[in-house]
Amino acid sequence: MSKALDLSFTSSMVSELAPFVAFMKYIIDRDEKVLIFIEKPEAHLHPEIQVKIAELFAGLSDFGIKMIISTHSNYIFGKTNNLILEKKVDYKKIGSYLMSMTDKGSIVDNNAMSADPDGITDENFVDTAKKLYEERIDIYERLNEDADK
Numbered sequence: 001m002s003k004a005l006d007l008s009f010t011s012s013m014v015s016e017l018a019p020f021v022a023f024m025k026y027i028i029d030r031d032e033k034v035l036i037f038i039e040k041p042e043a044h045l046h047p048e049i050q051v052k053i054a055e056l057f058a059g060l061s062d063f064g065i066k067m068i069i070s071t072h073s074n075y076i077f078g079k080t081n082n083l084i085l086e087k088k089v090d091y092k093k094i095g096s097y098l099m100s101m102t103d104k105g106s107i108v109d110n111n112a113m114s115a116d117p118d119g120i121t122d123e124n125f126v127d128t129a130k131k132l133y134e135e136r137i138d139i140y141e142r143l144n145e146d147a148d149k
Helices: 012-027 047-063 074-085 125-148
Strands: 034-039 065-070 098-102 105-109
Touching (some): 012 034
Parallel strands (some): 034 065
8 A cells, every 4th residue: 555645744854855865766867977965964864864874875976976965964974984994985085175154254174174094084073072071071070069068
């Protein structure tokens, strides 16, 4: 039995991924060169699904599909790094760029996130993770001090 659902009644994840899935299933021609642009593929996806979609994107390169992705997902970033380490993705075929806002507009720092055999340099996500960790330690220390009083 087949059931049709209006996309407006589906989850955000389904409605956002449906055009990509439809393109891959019904539109793409395996004999043509394909370049896909995706902005924030992690939107509305659970971290496990973000990791799986990073694997899927990496696998598309085996079919000659090139992708340009903008993301803020540390999960996609981390999985991509693991795929580079495992040599499942050629680091020489990856461009990773950090864009920063200046008083003159956005600029690209070509060296901030360069890829090498160990993965992509993390000059973007690690600072925030470190700040959150340090904040948590400070809170624990304050709570322990208050408990000792």
